[in-house]
Amino acid sequence: MLRRLVFAGQLLFTLLVAAFLIVPAALSMLAGVTVNYFRGIRSGVTLEWMVQVWELYADTIFRSFEVAFATLVLTLIVGVPAAYALHVRGGRLSRLIEEIITLPLAVPGLAIALALLLTYGGFGAFRGSWLFIVAGHVVFTLPFMVRAVMAVFAAIDVKILDESAASLGASPWRRFRDVIAPNAKPGILAGSLMVVTLSLGEFNLTWMLHTPLTKTLPVGLADSYASMRLEIASAYTLIFFIMIIPLLVAMQMLGREKRSAA
Amino acid sequence: MSLAARFRLRASNATGSGAAFARLCLLPLAIVVAAFFVLPMVRLVGVGAGGPKGLAAYAAILIEPRYRATLINTVVLAAVTTIASLLIATIAGLFLQRNRFPGHAFLVAMLTFPLAFPGVVVGFMVILLAGRQGLIGDVSLRLTGSKLVFAYSLGGLFLGYLYFSIPRVILTIMAAVEKLDPRLEEAARSLGAGPWAVHRDVILPALVPAFVASGAIAFATAMGAFGTAFTLATNVDVLPMLIYTEFTLAADLAMAAALSVGLGLVAWAILALARSFAGATVAAAG
Amino acid sequence: MSAGVAVRLEACAKTFSDGTRALEPVTLEIARGETLVFLGPSGCGKTTTLRIIAGLEAPDAGGRVRFDGEDVTNIPIERRNVGMVFQSYALFPNMNVAENIGYGLKIRGVGRTERSARIQELVALTGIAGLERRKIDQLSGGQRQRVALARAVAPRPRVLLLDEPLTALDASLRERLRGELDRLLRSLGITAVYVTHDQAEAMVLGDRIVVMRHGAIAQIGTPREIYFEPVSRFVAEFVGAANIVEGTASDGAVALPGGRIPVQLGVAGKITLMLRPETIAVVVPDAAELHGRVETVTFVGDRQRIVIAGAAARPLLVDAPNTIAAAPGERVGLRIDPTRIRMLPEKNTE
Numbered sequence: 001m002l003r004r005l006v007f008a009g010q011l012l013f014t015l016l017v018a019a020f021l022i023v024p025a026a027l028s029m030l031a032g033v034t035v036n037y038f039r040g041i042r043s044g045v046t047l048e049w050m051v052q053v054w055e056l057y058a059d060t061i062f063r064s065f066e067v068a069f070a071t072l073v074l075t076l077i078v079g080v081p082a083a084y085a086l087h088v089r090g091g092r093l094s095r096l097i098e099e100i101i102t103l104p105l106a107v108p109g110l111a112i113a114l115a116l117l118l119t120y121g122g123f124g125a126f127r128g129s130w131l132f133i134v135a136g137h138v139v140f141t142l143p144f145m146v147r148a149v150m151a152v153f154a155a156i157d158v159k160i161l162d163e164s165a166a167s168l169g170a171s172p173w174r175r176f177r178d179v180i181a182p183n184a185k186p187g188i189l190a191g192s193l194m195v196v197t198l199s200l201g202e203f204n205l206t207w208m209l210h211t212p213l214t215k216t217l218p219v220g221l222a223d224s225y226a227s228m229r230l231e232i233a234s235a236y237t238l239i240f241f242i243m244i245i246p247l248l249v250a251m252q253m254l255g256r257e258k259r260s261a262a
Numbered sequence: 263m264s265l266a267a268r269f270r271l272r273a274s275n276a277t278g279s280g281a282a283f284a285r286l287c288l289l290p291l292a293i294v295v296a297a298f299f300v301l302p303m304v305r306l307v308g309v310g311a312g313g314p315k316g317l318a319a320y321a322a323i324l325i326e327p328r329y330r331a332t333l334i335n336t337v338v339l340a341a342v343t344t345i346a347s348l349l350i351a352t353i354a355g356l357f358l359q360r361n362r363f364p365g366h367a368f369l370v371a372m373l374t375f376p377l378a379f380p381g382v383v384v385g386f387m388v389i390l391l392a393g394r395q396g397l398i399g400d401v402s403l404r405l406t407g408s409k410l411v412f413a414y415s416l417g418g419l420f421l422g423y424l425y426f427s428i429p430r431v432i433l434t435i436m437a438a439v440e441k442l443d444p445r446l447e448e449a450a451r452s453l454g455a456g457p458w459a460v461h462r463d464v465i466l467p468a469l470v471p472a473f474v475a476s477g478a479i480a481f482a483t484a485m486g487a488f489g490t491a492f493t494l495a496t497n498v499d500v501l502p503m504l505i506y507t508e509f510t511l512a513a514d515l516a517m518a519a520a521l522s523v524g525l526g527l528v529a530w531a532i533l534a535l536a537r538s539f540a541g542a543t544v545a546a547a548g
Numbered sequence: 549m550s551a552g553v554a555v556r557l558e559a560c561a562k563t564f565s566d567g568t569r570a571l572e573p574v575t576l577e578i579a580r581g582e583t584l585v586f587l588g589p590s591g592c593g594k595t596t597t598l599r600i601i602a603g604l605e606a607p608d609a610g611g612r613v614r615f616d617g618e619d620v621t622n623i624p625i626e627r628r629n630v631g632m633v634f635q636s637y638a639l640f641p642n643m644n645v646a647e648n649i650g651y652g653l654k655i656r657g658v659g660r661t662e663r664s665a666r667i668q669e670l671v672a673l674t675g676i677a678g679l680e681r682r683k684i685d686q687l688s689g690g691q692r693q694r695v696a697l698a699r700a701v702a703p704r705p706r707v708l709l710l711d712e713p714l715t716a717l718d719a720s721l722r723e724r725l726r727g728e729l730d731r732l733l734r735s736l737g738i739t740a741v742y743v744t745h746d747q748a749e750a751m752v753l754g755d756r757i758v759v760m761r762h763g764a765i766a767q768i769g770t771p772r773e774i775y776f777e778p779v780s781r782f783v784a785e786f787v788g789a790a791n792i793v794e795g796t797a798s799d800g801a802v803a804l805p806g807g808r809i810p811v812q813l814g815v816a817g818k819i820t821l822m823l824r825p826e827t828i829a830v831v832v833p834d835a836a837e838l839h840g841r842v843e844t845v846t847f848v849g850d851r852q853r854i855v856i857a858g859a860a861a862r863p864l865l866v867d868a869p870n871t872i873a874a875a876p877g878e879r880v881g882l883r884i885d886p887t888r889i890r891m892l893p894e895k896n897t898e
Contacts, residue, residue: 079291114519233386453699
């Protein structure tokens with residue numbers, strides 16, 4: 001009897017917490033398609049707000065994807081080989097390098113943005129382009145890619161694979177191409193999802209780095225929260241949710257797959 | 263031995279050509295990190311000390327009453343958020359890991375999705391919940407006749423911070439609960455310990471590393487959170503907002519830089535402390 | 549020291565929620581103070597049975613567990629007053645040795661002085677004096693095992709349950725601790741249920757042995773009964789090396805490729821014989837009715853293992869004194885004492 005009560009109590013608590021997290025999100029999604037928020041859902045459902053958001057902010061949506069994609073490509077090129085090198089070499093230097101690339105996670109985005117502005121603010125062309133934002137995003141998401149790939153390397157003991165391929169005569173490049181990279185796929189996938197999700201939702205850095213010509217979606221969101229009516233801000237938020245939730249679902253499924261395979 | 267020489271010596275652990283290849287693999291990383299992180303950060307420290315106040319700017323955060331008040335606000339808010347998140351996440355996390363029922367996976371997903379929401383969106387949702395036209399305001403108006411609006415106060419800020427902290431903490435806690443050795447609990451039960459004693463003597467002590475790890479991340483994140491405070495535009499000053507206003511409104515580069523470095527140091531110190539305590543690497547959640 | 553209770557299992561079976569049938573209905577009695585050993589390969593159901601007695605698993609509907617006649621089936625482990633030693637010891641890392649040992653007493657509300665005294669008693673009994681303040685991770689495998697034992701025994705449980713407690717140790721340590729465990733169990737006089745896959749452990753520690761296979765009991769008996777009178781081929785081969793010989797008996801003997809083996813008079817028809825390696829003697833060919841050719845000779849130290857081909861359908865394993873000179877290829881005679889031949893019951897030749 002007591003056990004049943006405890007179970008019910010814990011379930012209720014957990015449901016309340018879940019409600020706390022979900023209800024506002026659902027509310028905002030609903031507001032994005034409601035004719036008039038103050039009158040509630042009774043006033044009707046419409047896509048008019050979404051259309052308006054598209055007219056106002058379509059460029060931010062495209063730019064967010066651009067930036068996320070560029071960030072992904074860069075983190076792949078930079079991060080995957082680096083993860084390999086760090087894992088295979090090990091030792092104190094590797095750990096030091098890992099520490100350094102993980103620092104951006106401890107330092108607030110604001111500080112990193114400020115630092116970037118101070119250093120590259122003078123390079124007009126670079127500073128004004130969307131690549132400047134990509135640079136910030138890469139610094140911030142790199143540790144996630146590197147760590148995800150290194151985790152897979154550790155789990156499958158890639159050193160042994162590397163050594164046996166070497167014993168069969170393969171050069172380092174061949175080993176990387178034929179043995180290392182293919183086996184790192186799950187880590188690359190997990191890292192990629194992480195990088196894209198983080199980039200799409202990044203605000204702290206981007207707000208400081210952006211110019212009126214290089215706005216991303218979260219920056220646009222902040223604009224709309226300050227200056228637009230509630231329904232438009234909600235519709236805009238809804239679009240953001242639509243972009244990001246499939247990625248989150250994919251990450252969840254990937255995580256569950258990994259756990260059931262282990 | 264110079265750093266380069268030591269680098270070469272370490273690299274020779276691998277086979278001859280392998281060492282060169284490894285170095286090649288690290289080159290892009292070295293360039294990107296040096297150019298876009300190390301160099302700017304060094305520059306930041308320099309600028310922070312280069313203003314009219316000089317190095318004293320770094321001490322200003324502790325000395326000047328306005329800055330100090332902001333610092334205390336931020337630290338207290340972050341601390342309270344961390345403790346509350348840990349409590350909530352432990353209760354919910356233990357429950358979810360130990361019980362399976364239809365809808366379990368869905369519930370877990372619901373609790374961890376908000377991980378990716380940026381601070382601005384969280385701020386917006388707090389407004390929807392507790393703002394002037396918020397849900398809570400409506401409900402309280404209907405129930406008690408007076409509208410409860412707290413989105414723009416410390417309460418609203420706390421709510422927002424809680425919102426993005428819980429998913430992070432709960433993931434780490436759940437992972438740790440999964441790794442608990444059931445044999446320890448069985449041993450305690452075989453010695454006569456009831457459920458409460460088992461929690462007190464076996465489960466919670468075993469979760470302490472997870473508490474420290476996730477608590478440190480939650481604290482560091484809350485300290486550096488900007489988007490939520492920005493959207494809520496509260497009267498309550500937190501450090502990131504102060505940095506922002508110093509930079510944009512007061513154009514006091516040096517102060518902004520000094521405060522940023524200070525904030526960064528505090529956050530890094532907390533994480534390093536937690537890591538040395540817990541031993542294992544503190545993985546950023548999510 | 550109480551001698552513990554008599555344990556009775558009535559028709560206890562176990563099917564897990566994923567459909568695995570871990571245990572077929574088992575009924576058995578354990579006498580007060582007896583040490584019963586469950587022996588068998590992994591997956592045979594021995595650990596499941598132990599956990600049912602402990603109260604960590606509930607038997608399927610209809611199964612009952614009784615301690616001295618009292619039905620404890622529905623009593624959870626924390627109120628069953630059993631002592632349990634796990635394979636991995638499960639010592640609490642947040643407590644030192646003394647605190648671990650005293651935990652069961654603390655739960656029962658025993659006062660500090662009395663608890664201290666009892667802890668000291670057990671520390672002396674298990675031979676870990678001086679380690680009381682140590683943290684768990686500073687102990688060796690053998691020390692951990694002793695702490696686990698002390699902790700389980702401290703609250704004076706009615707039954708002591710041990711789940712492969714020596715498996716995690718290396719061979720020489722295992723042998724030494726086996727002897728100590730045997731002495732300890734005898735001095736405590738407690739009812740003990742011991743699970744192992746190691747046949748030597750079972751022989752040394754068990755008053756009776758339950759050999760299990762595929763979730764069912766293959767045979768229950770004293771170590772001697774199990775060894776000398778196995779009821780099936782499986783049991784015969786599990787508790788020691790066994791030569792299984794099949795043939796047809798007539799005129800008081802079984803004809804084999806290499807000669808004949810004498811059997812009891814009156815036995816006729818198809819039979820299966822089990823011969824332990826130590827019951828076959830290697831002699832000069834003329835002195836025996838059975839002959840074969842030496843295939844391999846392995847010098848083990850205190851004896852030699854000789855494999856003889858051609859005597860029976862399959863090679864015979866023979867344990868010979870280490871002084872006999874036998875070379876591979878040599879033709880030898882095999883003398884078998886007919887009183888030490890075991891006939892396996894017809895229906896149980898599997």
